[in-house]
Amino acid sequence: MATKLSQSLNQSQQLVMTPQLQQAIKLLTLSHLEMTDVIAKEMVENPMLEEVSHGEGDYKLDKLENQSKEAKADDFKEEAMMSSGDDIDWQKYVDSYNSTTYEPNMATPSLSPDDMPNYENMVSKGASLAEHLEWQLRMEDLNDVEIDFAIEIIGNINDDGYLSCKFDELIETSNLEREECLGMLELVQRLDPVGCGAQDLVDCLLAQARIAEERSPLLEKLIRFHLTNLKNRDYKKITADTGVAEEQIIETAKLLHNFHPKPGRLVGGGETHYVTPDVYVVEIGGEFVVQVNDDGVPRLRISKMYQDMLNQAESLQNKEAKEFVEEKLKSALWLIKSINKRQRTIDQVAKSIVKKQQQFFKKGPKHLKPMVLKDVANELGVHESTVSRATSNKYMHTPIGMFELKYFFNAGIGGDKGGVDAVGEVVKLKIKELVDNENPKKPLSDQKIADLLSQEEMKVARRTVAKYRESLGILSSSKRKVK
Incomplete structure (x- = not known):
């Protein structure tokens, strides 16, 4: 029996994860310390990268793109880079980036020493x-x-x-x-x-x-x-x-x-883990100002020596040398661009959090409002995954303490049938407060706690109270009772 062969064309769209896009996504998920380590490694391996000294004023930060745009695949197009080296006007290309550097964000006021975390409280590793x-x-x-x-x-x-x-x-x-x-x-x-x-x-x-x-x-x-x-x-x-x-x-x-x-x-024999804030929030004139932590992030630009080499690209008769220079240039430009994109995204997400959680920063954790990734994503016009990456392993130093950015994202509970939405962390604090003030001879049952919460318009099920009570390490009412 003969087999029939046929051809057909199908049109579809898909996101191509280029190495450059993968690098941008990776940088967004890294903590501040991890990012500075990656930059230091790249500077050692890539001779195209050069740090700008603080005294040089000719190399200022150029805004690569509109700050409100998301780091999408469109932001990392490679049409020019993927074409042959002979078709690229490298001199013109480098000139367009000759002032492309990454430098600390100076849009917000500098932090005073009093606003910085007290590093004296960090304990060094002791004997096991x-x-x-x-x-x-x-x-x-x-x-x-x-x-x-x-x-x-x-x-x-x-x-x-x-x-x-x-x-x-x-x-x-x-x-x-x-x-x-x-x-x-x-x-x-x-x-x-x-x-x-x-x-x-x-x-x-x-x-x-x-x-x-x-x-x-x-x-x-x-x-x-x-x-x-x-x-x-x-x-x-x-x-x-x-x-x-x-x-x-x-x-x-x-x-x-x-x-x-x-x-x-x-005896603290374990490894000491240091947390460096990625974002600072300071109160200035009654308003909360956000500043991304740029400490330790070097200002980068394309090496002037290699720019001169590209100016004389025709003189590079060695094909391997020419390909090496072009590849390192491409890598350096993408790193600078990715760092800028990362810092801007974190800045936008942090500002959105502060905007939605004003009462938290003024009055403390009991006033944390329900908020999910989608809320911030919709406001910034980005995908939820971008917000998730921007808050992963990131910490915010605030006037009331250090908090992981993920801490601020909690779905509201207890809002059904006319109740008021409350964050799980707020419900936990309320449960602990009720237990601390209970009569030890007549401790509150989970159902009684649920009833008391409902009187404050927090309609929480008994099983939810039990789950939060156990997470707080609080015994059941029968075990708390003084007989």
Whole structure:
């Protein structure tokens, strides 16, 4: 049976993700520190790029495009660049960009030192938990065998401060007697922070209770046998078992508030993560002004030396050399253009956020209004994905603190049937406030909290209250009740 072959033409549109467009999108998603790293790397690899010193006034920032346009594929056309090098008037092309640089945005007032974040509050990386414990261990009067076993214990302590293996397994690897091994374990548990090397919560709390200035047999008994009852606030059951008055049990249990269930967390051995704001918001004359962070972003232009080489392009007889120069020029121009596009987009998004959240900046988180990506996208005339990329991993330094840009985007809840739209973060704050002020003997149930919120025109379902309560780490009403 013969097979029939046919030809047909189909017309369709699709977005071609050129390397330049991918670079622009990547720059938009990067944080401030990541972007400066990328620029520094490009400047090393691309000889066409040159940083403009602050004293040079001949190279000012040219506006490449209308600031209200989105970074679409049309903004990154390559018709001229994709044609053959012989067809391009490189001198004319470079001259059109000879003042194309990226320089800090001077449209808004400079920030005073008081408006900048306090970098003195940033903590540098300290010793790890194991290093901290071993340093103290070396000051004890121990022989080599004892030190080796104690270091073995420390090496098996996790970040929370607990042994990550069974203690009997460590004893089997040692030449010490069992009692001597237990003595080394007790020694490690007495090191700062106290309680590290415990096998469970009871062991950890007992180690901390033993070093108290005045040891309390009742407290140690509560730790050994009644932690669950203390958690459920079932003081009557503890009274029946111990014969101690309920008031004394409550007072003794308060001592546990000074103990640390995860003592290892008291030593900051983890990597320190620094957050650099991408946007500053300062209040000037009663108005909130937005300024994109340009600190550390160099002013870029095309190298004058390579411009001279392009002026004499005909003299470049080596085809590979000519292609290299043309490729680096194209890459440099796109980087400069992409940086400008990134900073303008972030600036526009931040201004839109500030415009919609005036009450938040004036009165605090309780006045955060519902806002979604689509709201900002519609105002700026861009796609939601552009707003999403512009707010990803970006932080805003404000007069009331540092906030991730994503923080401001929350869908409204509780607005059905005449209720008022509220942001989830606002509802959480209200739930916490209600729980903090409740009668401990008659704690509020999730349904009761939902009813109280509805009185403030926040119509929230009981299951929504339960979800937010759990995210806040608040126990259920039955477990909060003081019996």
